[in-house]
Amino acid sequence: MTDRIPPADQDRVKIFDTTLRDGEQSPGASMTLDEKLQIATLLDEMGVDIIEAGFPIASEGDFEAVSEIAKVIQNSVVCGLSRASKRDIDRAWEALAHAKRGRIHTFISTSPLHMEYKLQLSPAKVIEKIAESVSHARTLTDDVQWSPEDGTRSEHEFLVEAVTVAIQSGATTINIPDTVGYTAPGESAALIRMLRERVKGIDAVTISTHCHNDLGMAVANALAAVQAGARQIECTINGLGERAGNAALEEVVMAMRVRNDIMPFRTGIDTTRIMQASRLVSNVTGFPVQFNKAIVGKNAFAHESGIHQDGMLKHAGTYEIMRPEDVGLSESNLVMGKHSGRHAFRTKLTELGFDLGDNAFEDAFVRFKALADRKKEVFDDDIIALVSEAKADE
Numbered sequence: 001m002t003d004r005i006p007p008a009d010q011d012r013v014k015i016f017d018t019t020l021r022d023g024e025q026s027p028g029a030s031m032t033l034d035e036k037l038q039i040a041t042l043l044d045e046m047g048v049d050i051i052e053a054g055f056p057i058a059s060e061g062d063f064e065a066v067s068e069i070a071k072v073i074q075n076s077v078v079c080g081l082s083r084a085s086k087r088d089i090d091r092a093w094e095a096l097a098h099a100k101r102g103r104i105h106t107f108i109s110t111s112p113l114h115m116e117y118k119l120q121l122s123p124a125k126v127i128e129k130i131a132e133s134v135s136h137a138r139t140l141t142d143d144v145q146w147s148p149e150d151g152t153r154s155e156h157e158f159l160v161e162a163v164t165v166a167i168q169s170g171a172t173t174i175n176i177p178d179t180v181g182y183t184a185p186g187e188s189a190a191l192i193r194m195l196r197e198r199v200k201g202i203d204a205v206t207i208s209t210h211c212h213n214d215l216g217m218a219v220a221n222a223l224a225a226v227q228a229g230a231r232q233i234e235c236t237i238n239g240l241g242e243r244a245g246n247a248a249l250e251e252v253v254m255a256m257r258v259r260n261d262i263m264p265f266r267t268g269i270d271t272t273r274i275m276q277a278s279r280l281v282s283n284v285t286g287f288p289v290q291f292n293k294a295i296v297g298k299n300a301f302a303h304e305s306g307i308h309q310d311g312m313l314k315h316a317g318t319y320e321i322m323r324p325e326d327v328g329l330s331e332s333n334l335v336m337g338k339h340s341g342r343h344a345f346r347t348k349l350t351e352l353g354f355d356l357g358d359n360a361f362e363d364a365f366v367r368f369k370a371l372a373d374r375k376k377e378v379f380d381d382d383i384i385a386l387v388s389e390a391k392a393d394e
């Protein structure tokens with residue numbers, strides 16, 4: 001069931017990509033300036049609403065990356081991350097100086113564990129810092145995003161107070177992070193609903209969701225938050241990110257598109273660029289995409305079982321819920337292997353230019369099955385060779 005949504009926001013969900021910031025925080029995924037520029041340009045072209053380009057105070061390299069990305073990006077809002085300090089915020093704004101549209105994203109932890117051990121600050125001091133940081137950011141730009149880090153493990157009473165102060169201080173987007181990937185879909189939705197019920201003025205700002213994948217629920221949690229009224233999803237290409245990663249952009253976007261009947265939301269993403277983005281991020285970071293990864297895995301549109309191949313050849317809808325072209329692939333892939341049946345084998349032969357009579361076909365099919373028992377995948381060249389053998393023996 002989709003909750004009533006604020007009229008101003010309608011059904012449009014903003015896509016906030018943090019591949020270059022949270023994604024790069026993934027151990028071993030660091031990228032050069034040139035690689036970041038390539039990724040940012042593609043994200044802009046594919047319709048990402050906001051690109052989080054880095055954490056400018058973190059290093060000279062991050063500052064330069066945000067600054068150079070800000071200079072070239074034409075349509076997306078370019079965002080820089082900062083802690084709740086004037087120095088961080090000023091540095092982020094300096095990096096965004098040339099952005100057509102720049103956003104400051106400032107955050108501070110609000111969970112009891114983080115406040116006591118990480119920040120060593122009292123809740124009252126945290127509230128003071130929220131007011132100071134957000135109002136300072138608002139003196140620089142009218143696009144200010146605020147996040148309560150570890151939001152999903154924060155006490156509700158305190159979270160309501162913190163979000164209220166952030167909005168009163170001028171935040172225009174409130175992002176709720178599930179920093180350690182701890183929440184579950186029902187709880188994710190309930191948290192957004194609770195905030196919408198209890199925080200005055202929250203429906204005048206954009207509510208955002210930022211989910212990590214430690215329990216494999218990041219995408220489900222993000223979509224549940226949207227159903228409860230969030231209208232921005234923070235995500236990364238291929239789900240790259242700290243530890244088990246972030247919600248995957250390609251998954252949230254395609255889920256809302258394919259299941260628009262139950263998730264009636266739209267994004268501005270040109271989905272036909274998804275494969276290109278996935279391959280670029282994988283090549284640049286050296287992080288392979290797992291074969292069975294939803295949407296962009298090598299096997300996502302591949303079919304080997306004979307029953308599935310036969311069904312696919314009769315009607316693609318039998319075993320595919322979206323068209324490969326919609327994510328930028330030219331066609332589905334019928335993988336020839338030991339599970340393939342006669343129908344797929346005959347189709348493959350026709351594709352390869354062979355028109356065999358019944359006997360030759362049966363002979364070639366027996367040879368193919370024998371080969372497929374020995375090899376994981378039978379390639380076109382293997383089939384060409386075995387057809388030649390079958391013909392020679394005729």
Ligand code: KIV
Pocket residue numbers: 022107147148149150177178179180210212
């Ligand atoms: O996971 C997290 O809490 C973050 C914040 C900085 C938004 O990445």
Ligand code: ZN
Pocket residue numbers: 022177179210212242
């Ligand atoms: Zn994060």
